[in-house]
Every structure is written in C-alpha cells, then in structure tokens.
Amino acid sequence: MRKxxxxxxxxxxxxxxxxxxxxxxIRSNPFEPxxxxxxxxxxxxxxxxxxxxLKDIVxxxxxxxxxxxxxxxxWQRPHKFLPKIVEELNRGGIKDENITFLSALGTHREQTPEEHEMLLGSDLYKRFKVIDHDCHDKNNLVYLGETSYKTPVWINKIAMDSDHIVITGAIIYHFLVGFSGGKKSILPGISSYETIMANHHLSLSNGLGSGSNPLVRSGSIVDNPIHNDMMEAAALVKPSFMFNVVMKPDGTLAGAVAGDYIKAHKxxxxxxxxxxxxSISKKADLIIGSAGGYPKDINxxxxxxxxINMREAANENATLIFIAECSEGLGEDKGLQDIVLNYDSLLDREKALREDYSISKFVGYYFCECGEKYDFIMVSDLDQALVAKANIKVVKTLEEAxxxxxxxxxxxxxxxxxxxxxxxxxIIDNI
Structure with a gap:
C-alpha cells in the first residue's frame, strides 16, 4: 500500500x-534557485x-x-522586492515625490493602513502612501477603447497620467487566465468594474447550456479568450516595465523576472x-486531492x-474525492451562496450567471458543474445541506468516501x- x-x-x-x-x-517538482x-x-x-x-528607461x-x-x-512578499525597485528608480534620478504606489484591487475591498504597511514594509510605508484603485469610481478612470472581444477598456487615471507604469506581482497558475501576473495588474487590477465583468464573462462558452469554456483553465493561454482580452487591454495601456516573482511551495522565492511585460512573463x-x-501519462478514474490545509481550505x-486542478487529471465519469475542512462553510461571498443554494438545475444556474456575471458566481457554478459531471465527494466539516443541490456529497472521513x-x-x-x-x-504527456 502507498501512504x-x-x-x-x-x-x-x-x-x-x-x-x-x-x-x-502529483507534487511540485524539486527546485532550488x-x-x-x-x-x-x-x-x-x-x-x-x-x-x-528600469533606471535607464526613466x-x-x-x-x-x-x-x-x-x-x-x-504571500508575494512585496515588502522584499518593492524597496529594490524604488532603489533602481532612485538610481535613475527619480525622486520619491514622483513615485506613486497604486494597489490593484480589481473588485476587492478598500484596504486598511495596516495592510498598506504590510505590503510596502515599514521603511517604504514611512516614505510613501498607497492609493487603492476603485473600479466603481468613473471620475478616476480613463477610456482607452475597445478590445476585439468588445470589452470596453477603462483604466485608472492616476496610472494613465504617469509617464511610466511599472507593474509588479507574482506568476502562478490561474484558473481563468492560465497564468497570473503580468497583464493581470492592468485587467482586472486597475480596470473598471464594467471592464472586469466583460472580460471575465468570457469564461463561459457561447450559448446558454454550453457551460464553462474549456479553453479557460489553468496553464492555458493558447486561444484562451480571457488571456487574449487582457493582453489587448494591456497593449492599450503600454506598461513600461514589469517585475514578477515565482514562488516555491514553501512560500519563499524560486525566482523573479523583470523587463518587457510580454517577454519577461513568458x-x-x-x-x-x-x-x-x-506530467502524467494518463487520466484517472479516481482523484484524491487536498486543498493544502488552512487557510487554503478555510471555505x-x-x-x-x-x-480545477483535480479536474485536469480526471477521466470522464471519474470520482473526485476532495479533502477540504471548510471551517467557515461556503464563505461570505453572496454570489457563490446564491448560485449554490438557490437553484435546482445547472441550466438555471448558468442562466443566472449569464444575466448577472461575477467571479464568485462563476466559482459557485464551477463547483456545481463538477457535481453534475463527476461523482464529487468532499471530506469536510461543511454542512451537507449547503451543497445538496449542487450534487456534492459530504462525508466526515476518507474511509467513508x-x-x-x-x-x-x-x-x-x-x-x-x-x-x-x-x-x-x-499535464498529459501527449498534449
């Protein structure tokens, strides 16, 4: 037996x-920088x-x-790399008063001063203030045009009024755009709510009943419309420089890339x-996966x-046994709660999602779609009643599952x- x-x-x-x-x-591959x-x-x-x-660009x-x-x-450890970016700008003759930190909130809430200090580190926090992007504040957004996907591109005015935009962040697998980092600092990071929702709506295939778009998934950028749409938006913004980190499984830096936001991101x-x-040789009949413990399985x-990653390893009609404590239930997000709790069919959920799209609703829909397509069993403290309509079975032990x-x-x-x-x-070897 393998344990x-x-x-x-x-x-x-x-x-x-x-x-x-x-x-x-399946574990992360060993890597020592x-x-x-x-x-x-x-x-x-x-x-x-x-x-x-960067010092030679400015x-x-x-x-x-x-x-x-x-x-x-x-977890990107920005307090480690932001001081070095500022040092590089200072070497290029840039004074502190000409540097603005803009936090790419996307649709997230406004942050506290304590959170700003955590991001910048105490030394930079004493020298600079952080401005939180507000995706709903049209007075502080600039319209740049429309992508080929008909996404209207509204971008933060502070960024667009600057001589140079430097984007920072981390690159990891991302379930919608293939990989995070790079252009994501622009869209959704400093875009309008309208822009973000139009882009993320591309996660659905064309036509009611067609469900999620199979090209929109982790590690996929070829023909991924969300990725392509974001790239078109970033091309309108023209960021001058990018700095992104890559993490090891233990949360320390595996590497970093800098320079052109397209070439460095690759x-x-x-x-x-x-x-x-x-790499895997074939897909499986049974996938047993863990979210990785707290806080990854908090809800x-x-x-x-x-x-999403487990599904990449699954045959048609496979069984997914998912180990996630979910001590805080579904989570506080109302969109996910609505999709999971208030509909009796996947088609009705999809219709509601298309009519009023949000990322949280898509996440709820994706769980329900997995419950429809696979035998989906969770080993969890989650209340069975919360996911009964989603065709997800909840048990207390792996033995029971x-x-x-x-x-x-x-x-x-x-x-x-x-x-x-x-x-x-x-990743299947022959694909």
Missing part, C-alpha cells in the same frame, strides 16, 4: 492506496528580459506609477511550469483552485493522489 499525508485544516491524515491502482502522486531572495530580486532587476534596466523628471497587488496576495511562466507543472470559495466510491464502482480504479492540488497542475 501519503494530506492536510486538512490545521491537521493532517494519511491516505492509503493499493500500489497496483496508483498512477501518480541557488541564490538568496535578495540575490534573486537584484539579478532580475539588473538583467531584465527584452528591456533596458528620466529624472518623470512620474512613476508602481502598480502593486493587494493584501490578499501578500520566462516566468516557464519557471512556474518547471516547478508546478507535473469552499477559497478551495476552488484545487478542484472510499467506501461509497468502491461500493458504486468497484475497487479496481486507476487513482491519482494530489496532496498539493491547489498548486500543482497535471
């Missing part, structure tokens, strides 16, 4: 699978991809807008795939990345284990 440890909230337990039925155990975090950051800034150094009288992620992405994507893209909404699965389908099921399913993307 693997799976995280559940703040605890963990072992999963045992017959070796004869085990296809793969061979440099300190400071060296990683400095090397990227001093050796940009497809661009001169003139002393230029105004600079540095776009940063919000507090929900503090280098970052390659590193992400080297670490978290895991259903936060655990969506895991389910396996007994249900084996009673229905037999024990001879080709199985893939995904103890890090929030981060790792299964």
């Amino acid at each position: 693997e440890k799976f995280k559940f909230g703040n605890s963990s337990f072992e999963v045992s699978v017959d070796e004869e039925n085990l296809l793969d155990v 061979g440099k300190t975090e400071d060296e990683i950051i400095t090397d990227a800034l001093y050796n940009p991809t497809g661009s001169p150094r 003139n002393p009288t230029d105004t600079i807008c540095i776009v940063i992620s919000d507090a929900t992405r503090a 280098a970052g994507r390659d590193l992400v795939s080297r670490i978290d893209g895991v 259903l909404y936060q655990s969506i990345k895991s389910v 396996l007994n249900l699965t084996y009673a229905k389908k037999g024990k001879n099921l080709k199985t893939i284990l995904m103890p890090q399913s929030a981060n790792t993307l299964p």
Whole structure:
C-alpha cells in the first residue's frame, strides 16, 4: 500500500492506496534557485528580459506609477522586492515625490493602513502612501477603447497620467487566465468594474447550456479568450516595465523576472511550469486531492483552485474525492451562496450567471458543474445541506468516501493522489 499525508485544516491524515491502482502522486517538482531572495530580486532587476534596466528607461523628471497587488496576495512578499525597485528608480534620478504606489484591487475591498504597511514594509510605508484603485469610481478612470472581444477598456487615471507604469506581482497558475501576473495588474487590477465583468464573462462558452469554456483553465493561454482580452487591454495601456516573482511551495522565492511585460512573463511562466507543472501519462478514474490545509481550505470559495486542478487529471465519469475542512462553510461571498443554494438545475444556474456575471458566481457554478459531471465527494466539516443541490456529497472521513466510491464502482480504479492540488497542475504527456 502507498501512504501519503494530506492536510486538512490545521491537521493532517494519511491516505492509503493499493500500489497496483496508483498512477501518480502529483507534487511540485524539486527546485532550488541557488541564490538568496535578495540575490534573486537584484539579478532580475539588473538583467531584465527584452528591456533596458528600469533606471535607464526613466528620466529624472518623470512620474512613476508602481502598480502593486493587494493584501490578499501578500504571500508575494512585496515588502522584499518593492524597496529594490524604488532603489533602481532612485538610481535613475527619480525622486520619491514622483513615485506613486497604486494597489490593484480589481473588485476587492478598500484596504486598511495596516495592510498598506504590510505590503510596502515599514521603511517604504514611512516614505510613501498607497492609493487603492476603485473600479466603481468613473471620475478616476480613463477610456482607452475597445478590445476585439468588445470589452470596453477603462483604466485608472492616476496610472494613465504617469509617464511610466511599472507593474509588479507574482506568476502562478490561474484558473481563468492560465497564468497570473503580468497583464493581470492592468485587467482586472486597475480596470473598471464594467471592464472586469466583460472580460471575465468570457469564461463561459457561447450559448446558454454550453457551460464553462474549456479553453479557460489553468496553464492555458493558447486561444484562451480571457488571456487574449487582457493582453489587448494591456497593449492599450503600454506598461513600461514589469517585475514578477515565482514562488516555491514553501512560500519563499524560486525566482523573479523583470523587463518587457510580454517577454519577461513568458520566462516566468516557464519557471512556474518547471516547478508546478507535473506530467502524467494518463487520466484517472479516481482523484484524491487536498486543498493544502488552512487557510487554503478555510471555505469552499477559497478551495476552488484545487478542484480545477483535480479536474485536469480526471477521466470522464471519474470520482473526485476532495479533502477540504471548510471551517467557515461556503464563505461570505453572496454570489457563490446564491448560485449554490438557490437553484435546482445547472441550466438555471448558468442562466443566472449569464444575466448577472461575477467571479464568485462563476466559482459557485464551477463547483456545481463538477457535481453534475463527476461523482464529487468532499471530506469536510461543511454542512451537507449547503451543497445538496449542487450534487456534492459530504462525508466526515476518507474511509467513508472510499467506501461509497468502491461500493458504486468497484475497487479496481486507476487513482491519482494530489496532496498539493491547489498548486500543482497535471499535464498529459501527449498534449
């Protein structure tokens, strides 16, 4: 028997699978950068991809807008790299008073002073203030035109009035745009609500009843309309420089890329795939995955990345056993709650989503779509009543989940284990 440890909230337990039925155990690939975090950051800034150094792009009288992620992405460790970006600008003759930090909130809430300090670090926080982007404030947005996908591009006026826009963030697999980072600092980061919703609506296929768009998924940028639409919006903005980090599974820096926002992002994507893209020979009848424990499994909404990656390893009619504590239930997001709780069919949910799209509603819809397409069992503290209409079965133990699965389908099921399913993307060798 093969035994693997799976995280559940703040605890963990072992999963045992017959070796004869085990296809793969999917974990991040070992990677050691061979440099300190400071060296990683400095090397990227001093050796940009497809661009001169930042200090050589700017003139002393230029105004600079540095776009940063919000507090929900503090795991990017911006307090480590932002001071070095400011140092580079200062070397180019830029004074502090000509540098503005703009937090790319997208549709997220306004932040607290404490969160601003956490993002910048105490030293930079004493020198600069952070402005939170407001996607609803039309007076502080500029219209740049329309993409080929008919998305109206409204962008933060502070950014567009600056001589240079520097975008920062991190590159990881993303369930809508393929990879985060890069252009995401522009759309959704500093775009209007109208722009964001028009872009994200592309996550659905054309025509009621067609469901989610299969081209919109983690690791997919070829023909991904959300990715392409974001790239068109970024091309209208023309950011001068990009700095993005790539993380190791332990939360430290694996690498960093800087320079041209298209060419440097590709280098970052390659590193992400080297670490978290895991080749598999075939898809499985049974996938057992963990969200990775707290806080990744704090509620259903936060655990969506895991389910999307598990689905990449699943045959048609497979069973998904998803281990996620969900101590806070579905999460506080009203959109997800509405889609999961208030409809009796997937078609009705899709209709409601198309009529009033939001990301949270799409997340709710995606869970329900998985419940419709697969045998979907959760090992969780989630109340069964909350997901009963979503065709998701909730049990308390893995043994109970396996007994249900084996009673229905037999024990001879080709199985893939995904103890890090929030981060790792299964990739079929022949695709």
